[in-house]
Amino acid sequence: SNPIDAKGLLLASIDSDDPVLFLEHKALYRSRAEVPPTYYTTPLGEAAVAREGTDVTVVAAMRMVPMALEAAERAAADGISVEVVDLRTIRPYDAATVLGSASKTGRVVVANEAPRIGGLGAELSARISEECFAELRGPVVRVDGLDTPIPFSVPLEDIVLPGTDDIAAAISTAARY
Structure with a gap:
């Protein structure tokens, strides 16, 4: 979700x-941060x-993390304190951190771009539940992509994939429980 972790996770x-499958999200290519020039690694499987x-709690990965952070800022203006967990790796994912945060806040939003059926959000929601x-204090609220192939057209892609407004609405829904 950020250049510092990208370097550490790649190394x-x-x-x-x-065997490792390293996924890069095209929407994060232009992200900027001061990345240490030294050799370092970010542990695989550690959120x-x-x-x-x-x-x-908002659990997110890749492009959803910056959006979750922005939605958390909006929620703070409404008096809602949001914890954002950046998964950093999908398999294995850090169940201890995810479950610990869910237990702490009692309200959870899972945000990911995968389709609603059979995606990462379904697994995380089931495990947390x-x-x-x-x-x-209430059901896990899911923010997922639509159950359709991702189109190549950017305007259509924006319709299919969730965004900051969707995460902010889900936070508001979860907070009402």
């Missing part, structure tokens, strides 16, 4: 003895809490 992928919060049921 960790190269160093890994296991990062990109923003601390107490009312709602199963393992944090007693701590949840």
Whole structure:
């Protein structure tokens, strides 16, 4: 979701003895940050809490993380404290961090671009619902892409994929429970 993690994860992928599929999101190519020139790795399978919060957890990956952070800023203006968990890796994903944050806030939004049926959001929502049921104050709210192939046209892509407004609306919904 950011250039610093991209470098660290790529180097960790190269160093890994296991097969690794490294996904780059085209929408993040123009992201800018001061990246340390030294060699470092970001652990595979370890999420990062990109923003601390107490009312709602947003679990996101790749392009959804900057959008979740922007939506969290909007929610803060309404008095809602949002924790944003950046998965950084999809498989394995850091269940301990995800479940810990879900238990802490009791309200969860899962934001991803994959289709609603059979995607990452379905897995995360199911796991959170199963393992944090007693701590949840309401259902896990999902923000997913539409169940359709991604079009090549940018205006149509914007219709199919979720955005910051969708995440902000989901945060508002989750916070009402």
